[in-house]
Amino acid sequence: MFADTLSLPARAATTLRATAAVPPEGLASLFGRQVVESFEPGAVVVWQGDAADQVFEVTEGVLRIVTVLSDGRRVITGFAHAGDLMGLALRNRQPYTAEAVTAVKLRRIGRRRFQDEADRSPELRAELFARMCEEMAAAQDQMVLLGRKTAEERVCSFLLRMQRRLARAGAMIELPMTRVDMADYLGLTMETVSRIMTRLAARGVIEARGRHGVVVRQPETLAALAGESDEDEADGCRHRAVWPQ
Amino acid sequence: MFADTLSLPARAATTLRATAAVPPEGLASLFGRQVVESFEPGAVVVWQGDAADQVFEVTEGVLRIVTVLSDGRRVITGFAHAGDLMGLALRNRQPYTAEAVTAVKLRRIGRRRFQDEADRSPELRAELFARMCEEMAAAQDQMVLLGRKTAEERVCSFLLRMQRRLARAGAMIELPMTRVDMADYLGLTMETVSRIMTRLAARGVIEARGRHGVVVRQPETLAALAGESDEDEADGCRHRAVWPQ
DNA sequence: CGTTAACTTGAATTTTGTCAATGCCTGTGG
DNA sequence: CCACAGGCATTGACAAAATTCAAGTTAACG
Numbered sequence: 001m002f003a004d005t006l007s008l009p010a011r012a013a014t015t016l017r018a019t020a021a022v023p024p025e026g027l028a029s030l031f032g033r034q035v036v037e038s039f040e041p042g043a044v045v046v047w048q049g050d051a052a053d054q055v056f057e058v059t060e061g062v063l064r065i066v067t068v069l070s071d072g073r074r075v076i077t078g079f080a081h082a083g084d085l086m087g088l089a090l091r092n093r094q095p096y097t098a099e100a101v102t103a104v105k106l107r108r109i110g111r112r113r114f115q116d117e118a119d120r121s122p123e124l125r126a127e128l129f130a131r132m133c134e135e136m137a138a139a140q141d142q143m144v145l146l147g148r149k150t151a152e153e154r155v156c157s158f159l160l161r162m163q164r165r166l167a168r169a170g171a172m173i174e175l176p177m178t179r180v181d182m183a184d185y186l187g188l189t190m191e192t193v194s195r196i197m198t199r200l201a202a203r204g205v206i207e208a209r210g211r212h213g214v215v216v217r218q219p220e221t222l223a224a225l226a227g228e229s230d231e232d233e234a235d236g237c238r239h240r241a242v243w244p245q
Numbered sequence: 246m247f248a249d250t251l252s253l254p255a256r257a258a259t260t261l262r263a264t265a266a267v268p269p270e271g272l273a274s275l276f277g278r279q280v281v282e283s284f285e286p287g288a289v290v291v292w293q294g295d296a297a298d299q300v301f302e303v304t305e306g307v308l309r310i311v312t313v314l315s316d317g318r319r320v321i322t323g324f325a326h327a328g329d330l331m332g333l334a335l336r337n338r339q340p341y342t343a344e345a346v347t348a349v350k351l352r353r354i355g356r357r358r359f360q361d362e363a364d365r366s367p368e369l370r371a372e373l374f375a376r377m378c379e380e381m382a383a384a385q386d387q388m389v390l391l392g393r394k395t396a397e398e399r400v401c402s403f404l405l406r407m408q409r410r411l412a413r414a415g416a417m418i419e420l421p422m423t424r425v426d427m428a429d430y431l432g433l434t435m436e437t438v439s440r441i442m443t444r445l446a447a448r449g450v451i452e453a454r455g456r457h458g459v460v461v462r463q464p465e466t467l468a469a470l471a472g473e474s475d476e477d478e479a480d481g482c483r484h485r486a487v488w489p490q
Numbered sequence: 491c492g493t494t495a496a497c498t499t500g501a502a503t504t505t506t507g508t509c510a511a512t513g514c515c516t517g518t519g520g
Numbered sequence: 521c522c523a524c525a526g527g528c529a530t531t532g533a534c535a536a537a538a539t540t541c542a543a544g545t546t547a548a549c550g
Contacts, residue, residue, distance in 0.1 A: 089385075090378060137334060456547060493550085494550105511532085
């Protein structure tokens, strides 16, 4: 069953998501039968600590995935856009709160129903597996960003990711979240994010279009500043793994 | 198939790992048939960028999962202990290098073989799913740590995790990795880690036993300093999610 | 028992955070 | 359609946390 999934190229799941509205027996058809729910900006979809007995598919808009420490410090571990799933890592309790950043439409399905369907459909399992791999890869990237990147690199990485997600080079990037959201996602403060955005604009790397719009004027510069030059295939000192015995 | 897995309590997978040496038709029996390979401390098991066509099970010792940025900055995204799997998030290329911290014994299995077995065995799929959920939960925690915790909280969280992993309260914790490894895992410098460890020892919270041994003298203090007081069920302002329509 | 890498400790520096004031979108209501 | 309000964002000055650089120590290994 996993076979088809496992042989996909590393980022293929992204494509998979893009075309998810069409295919026959996977996630799309499963969620397609569910009622669409709507949330106003700021509305909470699930609370940290609640029973985690649902899986969600975002149909429209953007969610923020938030964890709050006891003293109020806030961490955003991710944003969920149209086509993204939430609640895959099924546990008894929600480890985070999910809030609507923009107006959001989504579908939900109960854990039981979801697992029954997964039991039955190899296609669904394959998609599910691909999504989980994708999510783990994203988490990996985020740990690198938070662990070792400078404030500037973090902001540039973020802009780059958003651009890739929206896929149209040269077009305007829509950043629906506030500066505080960006800061809590990047492990910075609002002020630092703001300063860096201003500086990037002053240098002509980006151009601000109101508060939530950005046009990337110098994609190469942005990529260089993001410290993502060659992360994935850096130097030449790489060898095959040794197989002892 | 996922049914049994999905109804496990949030952290049950940890228990699952502990007993993994026994059960009938899951991961253990799959890897049990493979040859055991040995690695010296410092040896590389897989290189970042290599083909990712293997899944590994650590039998003995500790691995560090390392990502290196082009300019040499190093991030450790995790440590793999006995019983842990590596390479679950199958992609075309390894997103990280895995190195032996201590002497390591492990078993490996080819991706193809692994997926065939997963196709066949519901038990294996359930375990696999549980492991992936566990890994995602750990990644989530790490993003919180790296995103918003102070240096002291990071070190204390780390000590606490290590203690939980080794499970015996009051007993000595073995920290096989170097201070640099800890620093690269916690998003700090070696010096900062060292200073904090010294300070904790001076305050009597922990007691150093050589370079790689630590006894926790005041577990409650350590937990408080780790900022993990109630993360998961903080304040009282929590309500059920609203179901519009 | 000596060597050496790993660790500790201290002082200076840097980055980022904090606090506070100002400015500017955006959406509401006149 | 325009004015206004209020949240959101920017900007500046200062403070703090952590890093960097530079010696010293020490533990672990042969």
